[in-house]
Amino acid sequence: xTKGQAISLQKNDGGSLTAVRMGLGWQAAPRRGLFGxxxxxxxxxxxxxxxxxxxxxxxxxxxxxxSDDGSVRHxxxxxxxxxxxxxxDEAILVDLQRIPVHIDQIVFTVNSFTGQTFQEVQNAFxxxxxxxxGQELARYTLAGGGAYTAQIMAKVHRTGPxxxxxxxxxxxxxxxxxxxxxxxxxxx
Amino acid sequence: xTAELVRGQNHPLSQARLEIRVSAGAPIVAGATxxxxxxxxxxxxxxxxxxxxxxxxxxxxxxxxxxxxLAVDLDAxxxxxxxxxxxxxxxxxxxxxxxxxxxxxxxxxxxxxxxSEVASYTITGLDAESAVVALELYRxxxxxxxxxxxxxxxxxxxxxxxxxxLPEAGLLANGINDAVAQGLARSVPAPPQGDRSRxxxxxxxxxxxxxxAPTSPYGTQGASGAVPPPPATxxxxxxxxxxxxxxxxxxAPADPPAANGGINYSHPGRQNTxxxxxxxxxxxxxxxxxxxxxxGDATGWSMDERLYNQVWGMFEDLARTTxxxxxxxxxxxxxxxxxxxxxxxDPRSRIGGQGDAAREAAQAKHAQLVDQAxxxxxxxxxxxxxxxxxxxxxxxxxxxRWDNPVWHAYRVPxxxxxxxxxxxxxxxxxxxxxxxxxxxxxxxxxxWIDSGTPGSLDGAFHDSHDLRRLAxxxxxxxxxxxxxxHPAGDFTVHVIDPxxxxxxxxxxxxQTGVLAAPPAVGAAGVTEVLGRLTQRVDLVQMAVRGxxxxxxxxGFDTSEQLLIVNDFPHGFDDRAVNQLRYLADEGPSVGVHLxxxxxxxxxxxxxxxxxxxxxxxxxxxxxxxxxxxxxxVGHAWTYEPPLVPPGSQVLQQVLTQVAAARRSWNR
Numbered sequence: 001x002t003k004g005q006a007i008s009l010q011k012n013d014g015g016s017l018t019a020v021r022m023g024l025g026w027q028a029a030p031r032r033g034l035f036g037x038x039x040x041x042x043x044x045x046x047x048x049x050x051x052x053x054x055x056x057x058x059x060x061x062x063x064x065x066x067s068d069d070g071s072v073r074h075x076x077x078x079x080x081x082x083x084x085x086x087x088x089d090e091a092i093l094v095d096l097q098r099i100p101v102h103i104d105q106i107v108f109t110v111n112s113f114t115g116q117t118f119q120e121v122q123n124a125f126x127x128x129x130x131x132x133x134g135q136e137l138a139r140y141t142l143a144g145g146g147a148y149t150a151q152i153m154a155k156v157h158r159t160g161p162x163x164x165x166x167x168x169x170x171x172x173x174x175x176x177x178x179x180x181x182x183x184x185x186x187x188x
Numbered sequence: 189x190t191a192e193l194v195r196g197q198n199h200p201l202s203q204a205r206l207e208i209r210v211s212a213g214a215p216i217v218a219g220a221t222x223x224x225x226x227x228x229x230x231x232x233x234x235x236x237x238x239x240x241x242x243x244x245x246x247x248x249x250x251x252x253x254x255x256x257x258l259a260v261d262l263d264a265x266x267x268x269x270x271x272x273x274x275x276x277x278x279x280x281x282x283x284x285x286x287x288x289x290x291x292x293x294x295x296x297x298x299x300x301x302x303x304s305e306v307a308s309y310t311i312t313g314l315d316a317e318s319a320v321v322a323l324e325l326y327r328x329x330x331x332x333x334x335x336x337x338x339x340x341x342x343x344x345x346x347x348x349x350x351x352x353x354l355p356e357a358g359l360l361a362n363g364i365n366d367a368v369a370q371g372l373a374r375s376v377p378a379p380p381q382g383d384r385s386r387x388x389x390x391x392x393x394x395x396x397x398x399x400x401a402p403t404s405p406y407g408t409q410g411a412s413g414a415v416p417p418p419p420a421t422x423x424x425x426x427x428x429x430x431x432x433x434x435x436x437x438x439x440a441p442a443d444p445p446a447a448n449g450g451i452n453y454s455h456p457g458r459q460n461t462x463x464x465x466x467x468x469x470x471x472x473x474x475x476x477x478x479x480x481x482x483x484g485d486a487t488g489w490s491m492d493e494r495l496y497n498q499v500w501g502m503f504e505d506l507a508r509t510t511x512x513x514x515x516x517x518x519x520x521x522x523x524x525x526x527x528x529x530x531x532x533x534d535p536r537s538r539i540g541g542q543g544d545a546a547r548e549a550a551q552a553k554h555a556q557l558v559d560q561a562x563x564x565x566x567x568x569x570x571x572x573x574x575x576x577x578x579x580x581x582x583x584x585x586x587x588x589r590w591d592n593p594v595w596h597a598y599r600v601p602x603x604x605x606x607x608x609x610x611x612x613x614x615x616x617x618x619x620x621x622x623x624x625x626x627x628x629x630x631x632x633x634x635x636w637i638d639s640g641t642p643g644s645l646d647g648a649f650h651d652s653h654d655l656r657r658l659a660x661x662x663x664x665x666x667x668x669x670x671x672x673x674h675p676a677g678d679f680t681v682h683v684i685d686p687x688x689x690x691x692x693x694x695x696x697x698x699q700t701g702v703l704a705a706p707p708a709v710g711a712a713g714v715t716e717v718l719g720r721l722t723q724r725v726d727l728v729q730m731a732v733r734g735x736x737x738x739x740x741x742x743g744f745d746t747s748e749q750l751l752i753v754n755d756f757p758h759g760f761d762d763r764a765v766n767q768l769r770y771l772a773d774e775g776p777s778v779g780v781h782l783x784x785x786x787x788x789x790x791x792x793x794x795x796x797x798x799x800x801x802x803x804x805x806x807x808x809x810x811x812x813x814x815x816x817x818x819x820x821v822g823h824a825w826t827y828e829p830p831l832v833p834p835g836s837q838v839l840q841q842v843l844t845q846v847a848a849a850r851r852s853w854n855r
Contacts, residue, residue, distance in 0.1 A: 052515075066820070068511035068512070068821045070505070070508030070509075070511075070512075100512035100513070100515055100516050100564070101516050101557060101561045102519040
């Protein structure tokens with residue numbers, strides 16, 4: 001999937017996707033020097049913003065792990081990343097069938113909370129997975145992606161009875177999703 | 189904390205369900221004798237041994253082995269039994285060692301069900317002895333303790349049993365040795381770990397209650413007017429239990445009874461002596477349809493815990509689906525408002541029918557979205573209502589409404605349940621659907637039954653006299669429920685009614701005789717009861733801090749205490765008020781709980797001094813009121829107190845049984 005490409009989450013057999021997961025993984029910064037404790041940890045955060053007609057209604061992030069309606073769930077904050085084995089260190093699960101009727105778009109973002117740019121982070125990636133069968137729908141490599149501290153990854157939005165996902169992959173700068181709002185709005 | 193005992197030393201036992209682990213360098217026989225307060229073993233049926241491995245509350249191995257685990261449930265041991273002696277013996281006639289001096293010193297440990305060691309004892313100094321009393325568990329002032337004994341007998345089991353005044357000692361000793369010899373002959377070569385087989389002890393040992401449920405369930409908005417910090421969720425990572433109505437969780441693995449020395453593959457650290465009842469089968473869902481709801485369809489080690497988790501799951505589901513509905517309706521409202529504003533501000537709409545058309549279009553969009561949202565809500569409500577219809581009748585007394593037939597089959601329980609129903613909760617969008625309000629036991633906060641003038645929802649007029657009576661009746665219903673769900677003697681209720689104004693409402697408690705003493709009246713009564721409970725809190729705290737719970741004075745009542753205070757602050761002087769605040773702060777952690785039946789206005793003379801008191805209590809109302817917030821979204825839920833249906837005698841019947849059980853327990 002490339003930037004700007006949209007895929008329908010309707011399945012070929014007429015059924016539709018019921019659950020997607022946004023996964024975020026990165027490798028902990030290597031310890032170096034005598035003062036091991038002084039190496040700077042890398043904390044990336046995944047967030048999802050729920051919009052109704054371009055108005056943000058709810059946000060799922062490390063301070064609010066479950067949307068009020070229960071349809072979007074964050075698996076919990078990871079402050080240091082993993083060992084770079086390719087697993088998701090943070091994930092956001094979306095139950096598309098339980099999303100309130102007025103919510104028409106959900107935007108996924110990644111931020112570097114500790115301020116390192118993606119150039120300085122090793123093996124960072126984010127991806128979207130069809131939670132029902134584990135199939136990867138989109139994957140971005142963040143590492144080496146430029147001197148940015150955030151990325152607006154993708155959005156899922158209603159089309160008719162089902163949902164469509166559009167890959168955005170727009171780099172941005174910011175510590176948390178609030179900083180990204182101006183960058184998100186043009187994509188809605 | 190493990191206490192390593194030396195011979196003769198004792199140690200208090202805070203848990204009733206224990207394992208006694210024995211390891212020795214060679215296969216040995218483990219058994220136990222029960223004796224009464226005079227130390228008498230009444231007969232062979234008071235001895236647990238490989239030939240008769242189970243007694244109430246006690247189970248030993250069927251075989252000689254180098255390692256043993258004896259299961260003990262002190263709550264299930266008959267009341268006449270005052271001492272359980274754990275004995276070890278070398279098997280005779282099998283060609284093994286014949287004296288303990290020839291084998292490694294046996295090691296005995298008392299552990300909790302989670303494997304945490306409470307006390308241990310290495311039996312040293314044995315020589316020609318071939319049987320030894322290793323430990324004894326004994327009652328002392330209502331509590332159990334363990335003592336390291338280490339009394340050896342060169343004459344073997346027969347001498348040991350004879351020393352316990354058992355008339356048929358010799359015969360029994362021979363019987364035991366026969367059973368062991370047969371067991372050895374039957375058994376396959378012992379696995380390296382020795383005999384790990386263990387059958388289920390007779391009494392149903394209860395659930396591991398270390399559930400993942402939120403423990404501080406309800407925030408109150410009423411007491412301080414402030415919205416409580418919403419989630420009971422840890423800041424990072426943890427999630428409140430969520431609930432998947434249609435997912436059939438696999439039943440917790442039930443230990444199959446190991447037949448005659450078979451290996452038990454259950455996890456020792458998760459040992460539940462009673463296999464949890466299997467999860468109810470979930471009928472397969474029709475395609476495209478949610479599955480049929482089933483009571484107990486949640487995770488948990490016991491039906492109690494499953495129902496508790498299921499009720500909390502329903503609570504969360506209702507909170508969240510209502511949040512989705514309200515959010516959608518709010519959005520529809522604000523969108524329509526904006527569109528109507530645009531119509532008004534657009535000069536073109538003032539001409540002809542354009543404005544009307546635009547207005548109608550905006551209203552139609554609004555109606556369509558609200559209808560959609562309502563349809564989703566109705567779908568979820570139908571599911572939750574169907575679930576509630578099967579769950580409510582399945583609830584045990586502690587969770588059930590007073591009109592549930594389960595109360596007519598009430599019997600005094602053997603164990604404290606994990607939670608208690610304090611009332612019902614509902615939201616205006618889903619009015620007929622009631623969620624049981626379950627809080628964990630022991631209570632973490634005191635209760636405040638507010639007899640002040642409420643913002644009554646149903647608009648009914650309550651004069652202050654009526655409200656006071658209702659509040660006290662509500663308090664009595666709560667207290668009766670607390671008494672009823674605790675084992676006899678585990679829960680004691682004190683009442684302070686300084687002016688005697690509550691006599692009528694308190695009658696069910698007084699007349700059935702479930703109170704520790706008649707309600708205390710007058711300033712002297714207030715002082716006396718508060719002084720006693722304050723002293724108790726002090727003593728227990730000192731003992732706990734000093735790690736010296738055996739130093740509590742003789743006759744010390746170890747049960748949980750509830751103090752009902754009516755008509756506060758009538759009859760209270762400054763000293764009594766301070767004692768009350770102390771009890772509210774320090775009591776819950778040492779088993780002293782407070783239930784205030786009070787109108788905050790009447791204590792306003794104390795000013796902000798009492799604010800911390802009111803804030804520390806969970807405020808409940810005698811009439812429906814929407815003052816409780818859920819921990820996820822923070823909706824204001826309407827609370828309804830659990831009142832006994834008018835004309836029902838169930839409260840009296842239940843309390844009569846409680847009183848009878850208390851009397852026989854006191855004997």
